[in-house]
Amino acid sequence: AQSVSQHNxxxxxxxxxxxxxxxNYSYGGTVNLFWYVQYPGQHLQLLLKYFSGDPLxxxxxxxxxxxxxxxxxxxxxxxxVQWSDTAEYFCAAKGRSSxxxxxxxxxxxxxxxx
Amino acid sequence: xxxxxxxxxxxxxxxxxxxxxxxxxxSGHVSLFWYQQALGQGPExxxxxxxxxxxxxxxxxSDRFFAERPEGSVSTxxxxxxxxxxxxxxxxxxxxxxxxxxxxxxxxxxxTQLSVL
Numbered sequence: 001a002q003s004v005s006q007h008n009x010x011x012x013x014x015x016x017x018x019x020x021x022x023x024n025y026s027y028g029g030t031v032n033l034f035w036y037v038q039y040p041g042q043h044l045q046l047l048l049k050y051f052s053g054d055p056l057x058x059x060x061x062x063x064x065x066x067x068x069x070x071x072x073x074x075x076x077x078x079x080x081v082q083w084s085d086t087a088e089y090f091c092a093a094k095g096r097s098s099x100x101x102x103x104x105x106x107x108x109x110x111x112x113x114x
Numbered sequence: 115x116x117x118x119x120x121x122x123x124x125x126x127x128x129x130x131x132x133x134x135x136x137x138x139x140x141s142g143h144v145s146l147f148w149y150q151q152a153l154g155q156g157p158e159x160x161x162x163x164x165x166x167x168x169x170x171x172x173x174x175x176s177d178r179f180f181a182e183r184p185e186g187s188v189s190t191x192x193x194x195x196x197x198x199x200x201x202x203x204x205x206x207x208x209x210x211x212x213x214x215x216x217x218x219x220x221x222x223x224x225x226t227q228l229s230v231l
Contacts, residue, residue: 042224043222044207044222045222046220090156090157092156101170101172101173103159104158106154107155
């Protein structure tokens with residue numbers, strides 16, 4: 001069955017610490033991969049996406065993610081977090097077949113101590 | 115409009131009551147999705163429209179759930195005879211292109227928080 005797993009439910013970091021949020025997917029066939037973010041009181045918005053090509057993708061606000069096909073992983077990273085990065089982060093996957101729906105992980109809540 | 119708009123923002127229903135949740139997608143967006151997000155969980159797919167055609171309703175949890183998009187723009191998600199387990203945030207999302215292998219990003223609304231007492 002198609003699924004997306006996020007290992008960390010809640011991560012607490014101090015400002016300037018490095019961040020890595022784990023994401024693994026289970027999918028038959030080729031997938032598109034996404035990270036969405038939900039800041040407090042706001043709607044979900046796209047952070048970055050992987051479709052093809054360079055497996056290291058860069059998104060907004062200094063975030064990046066690396067697609068490792070052999071590990072079925074798409075971990076999110078940021079070298080130095082800021083207080084404003086406090087949010088809920090969702091990994092998501094979509095098969096390349098027609099009209100395939102996007103499946104989300106359960107999310108990781110990131111809290112940054114100022 | 116500037117973004118995806120959902121109404122009402124909050125809805126409290128008594129068990130057994132019918133509810134209707136509205137989604138106004140971004141003008142011109144072909145694809146429209148409904149998701150259900152329970153507390154502490156990620157969004158779970160409910161249904162997908164391409165214009166007025168409902169191409170995928172595999173995520174609707176029961177026949178009490180019904181969605182429509184009659185003119186290919188505004189969509190309504192209706193839940194009949196609500197039950198406590200229906201309590202969740204219902205998210206609507208739209209995208210410009212049809213979802214045929216595309217990597218188009220989704221634009222989400224703020225959701226409707228449904229509480230069934």
